[in-house]
Amino acid sequence: MKRRWQLFWVLEIALLMVLGYQIVQNTASLIGVLTGACALLLGIKGHFWRAFWLTLGTILMVVGVFLIPTIWIILFVALIGALFAMSGKQGGRLPWLQKQYWAVRTKAPVPKAGCTTHHAWFGDEHIGGQTFEWDDINMTLIAGDTIIDLGNTLLPPGDSTIVVRKGLGKTRILIPVGVGVMVDHATLAGTLTINGTEHSLHNEAVKHYSDDYDTAARRVHILTNVIVGDLEVLSV
Structure with a gap:
């Protein structure tokens, strides 16, 4: 079980590195992430329109990241890991x-007529x-x-x-x-x-x-x- 979790984290880290590289290479995604980060920073540090900047920054970063298909693979692997973790708490009922x-x-053998097994x-x-x-x-x-x-x-x-x-x-x-x-x-x-x-x-x-x-x-x-x-x- 320990080896499986090690494999899970190595796979997730590798996918995150690939995601970061693809964001840098994709102009639209990079602009969205950087603009969103700036908006979040304004919302955290600033005192005016705080909710607006935080909301805008979150939306821009999410859109920028989800422009890259790799994020779906990362989420799928994370889902599998979460289900395995839940199964350990529920007695392995998955x-x-x-x-x-x-x-x-x-x-004893019988004449052969072929069969289908489900x-x-x-x-x-x-x-x-x-x-x-x-x-x-x-x-x-x-x-x-x-x-x-x-x-x-x-x-x-x-x-x-x-x-x-x-x-x-x-x-x-x-x-x-x-x-x-x-x-x-x-x-x-x-x-x-x-x-x-x-x-x-x-x-x-x-x-x-x-x-x-x-x-x-x-x-x-x-x-x-x-x-x-x-x-x-x-x-x-």
Whole structure:
């Protein structure tokens, strides 16, 4: 959590620096900000038409700043940070802070006819309450924590695939011992943890193979793309 707040403040400061540079480069915005600052100064220091100068200065500065599109990105990032802060006080009730848990149990194969699976936008979905035939997992999520538990699953011989695309949040995948694993993970910021070994990533992609990948009768390919978040792969 501390690392996320550090990333938040670094991003906000960087965006503010970009905003300042763009204001200087934009003549209309610069005139508005400077004129507004002068009007505010007159309102604070002066004793006549004080309310007028303060109001005029505020309006000119707001208009000058909002001429730059970067301010909307700054406000959006600030909103996300405020929602995370509120979630800590409210017990983590925001939808993307809820857990998404997959506990896969298999049954005998049936003739294939194709299917369509609906996934939640956020990590508030519980899957695994019923027995179903193993099928590759392909999911997209805006934000939230996801747990995929294959610990009690008898995977079919050969290769199986898990694909996860996510905006924000942590993903944890539990793999049965004896199953070969290939992890192909890409993220802008986060950590990759494989059986306790942690790697910090910054706009990087990592491909990892387990020691028994070439000899294992059953193998799982894990393909993940996350904007900001952690991935943990653990043998159980």
